[in-house]
Amino acid sequence: MGLKERINAANAEAFRRIVAADPVLVDVAPASEVIPGMRDRLILHSGPPVTWDRMCGAQRGAAIGMCLFEGWAADPVEAEQMLRSGEISLEPNHHHSSVGPMAGTISSNMWVWVVENKAFGNRAFCRQVESFQQFGDHSSSAIAQLARWRDVWGPALRAAVRKMGGIPLKQLVARALLMGDEMHNRVVASSSLFANAVAPVLVDCGLPKEQVVDTLYYAGNHPFLFLGISMAAAKASVDPARGVEASTVVTAMARNGTDFGIQVSGLDGEWFTAPAPRVEGLLLPGWKEEDAGLDMGDSAITETVGWGGFVIGGAPGILNFTGGTAEQALAFSREMRSISVGRSPDYLIPALNFEGSAVGIDIRKVVQTNTLPVIDTAIAHKEPGHGIIGGGIVRPPLECFTKALTRFGERSSEWSEGPLSGRTATSIPSS
Amino acid sequence: MSVLLEDLFQIAPVFLNVGAAVFGDSLREAGYEVVYVDWSPPAGGDARIADLLDDLL
Known part of the structure; x- marks a missing residue:
């Protein structure tokens, strides 16, 4: 077999693996429980490897936000000192079977979507999508949103997803594409399909009423909710082609x-x-x-x-x-x-x-x-x-x-x- | 063949414009049909990469 034919055959195999993927949302969990190699004082970030001195402003802001979220630093000044000194490690999400939106920062206590590719047995992870901290906003209100995801919404959705035995995503994504989604920045239909699927189960999980109502409101009104799930699904789908x-x-x-x-x-x-x-x-x-x-x-x-x-x-x-x-x-x-x-x-x-x-x-x-x-x-x-x-x-x-x-x-x-x-x-x- | 050639000159020509689209503009303005083909040299004209592509693709 000549080189060109060999490359074409290899590409056909990579293609076969990607289209054969069967992504299923199986859990929502703290990063420390599920992401390979996650450890204390580590922040995962989007993109290829980058050091603090070359990091862009928004990603620096998001990293500072994670230091505050984890309680490693009392204020942004201390957080920046810790990051600059190397006391906090920085590694790409992609080196940990993970992905993250925008700055993409994930640390131990950040909850993540867990998607398993049932066709190949691999898992991938993505944090939730929001419009503040992941863009570099490290204000107290931005960090409070992360805390609500950790303490309220994440645990509630975990209970529902587990009770359902997982949510198959291939059919859901295929349907959403027919409803005008493209699974990146337009995920309105898939977010609604997801919210509709979990709602009746969520109310039957034995959770406090206030947590259920709060989570239903969150899931039912978040126009980018599904992006974190679609990113984890995409990562789980393409990784077997590596x-x-x-x-x-x-x-x-x-x-x-x-x-x-x-x-x-x-x-x-x-x-x-x-x-x-x-x-x-x-x-x-x-x-x-x-x-x-x-x-x-x-x-x-x-x-x-x-x-x-x-x-x-x-x-x-x-x-x-x-x-x-x-x-x-x-x-x-x-x-x-x-x-x-x-x-x-x-x-x-x-x-x-x-x-x-x-x-x-x-x-x-x-x-x-x-x-x-x-x-x-x-x-x-x-x-x-x-x-x-x-x-x-x-x-x-x-x-x-x-x-x-x-x-x-x-x-x-x-x-x-x-x-x-x-x-x-x-x-x-x-x- | 001669009949076909005669026919060819009886009809308006259709121009094929490959690469820089600006070359077709004046023909279009003169009323001719122009079919544009979007093409540029591989790798932006990098000969070394073009040679490599010959080996790999």
Whole structure:
């Protein structure tokens, strides 16, 4: 088998694993209970690795917020000293089977959604989505929201999800796509479907009435509730496609507000980075372009499995958040086919005659066509201390893909002869 | 073949515009049909990456 045929076969296998995924929400739990390698005085963050001195303003603000949430520091000044001195460790979510929205910060006592991919047995985790601390706001009111998630909403939803024996997500996501969601910044339908599913069970869990009512109100009125679940589902779906020898399929796109990083199946463990780009979009009233920080968050894991910008043509409702026209959105979804391995048999776009979403970003096709993945995203302030300021559309730097392709070329002699081996052939079961 | 060639010159030409879209603008303004093909050199014209793509894709 020649190198090109070997790469195509490896990509077909990576694609098969992604579309075979069967994500199920199985729990809501404190990070310390479930995230591999979680420990005291550790903050997980979005994007590729970054040190405090290179960290952007919004992510610094969010890290300060986590120090206050955990009680490690009495005030923001002490928190910043601890972070600057290295007393608090910083590691990427993606190194812990996790993802987080915007700054993406997760620490021991942050509760997370737990999604298990039943087809392969792996789990992935994502914190809840809100509009303040994850954008760098470390005010007392922002931290109070995290505490309510930890003390009230998280435990109540855990009781309901466990009582239900888990909530299958494949069908729920497929249905939400037919209702105008795109599973990234437009998750109104899926959030409602989720709230409807848990409500009758939640009232029968033996919890205090006040906690039940408070949680029902939270779940029923949070327009971004499902984003944390869809991110965990996407992470759980794509992780089995990591480490397929000779595959050029992207397994992660993540940003920390300083760097944009991608990971590639056949180059597992390596990051390929370039400076984070500016997001083109709409700002909330009162904010100006010069206030905006650069692209940030692990939420592009949704695009990595063919949601988000890849299905935005079926979700025109999102355009009042990101800007753009319905025609542009349809063109984005069509364009993404040219850089992908195949189409999803399950996640369909009604506005494109129910064709499946494009799945399996191939770095070769990205570089050949100069067509970069489309990502819809929120916008954070460039300085610490603020909530969400807008939303828009962004594309990764081409440099991430040319760096990955160059590295692939350096290693290609390893894959040019002989049978496929290692994880490709043995450790991931067929489904 | 000669009949086909004669036919060809009886009908208005359709132009194929590859790459820079601006080249088709004047033809369009003159009333001709222009089909645009969105294309740019691989990797933004980086010859080293283009060679690598030949090996991998």
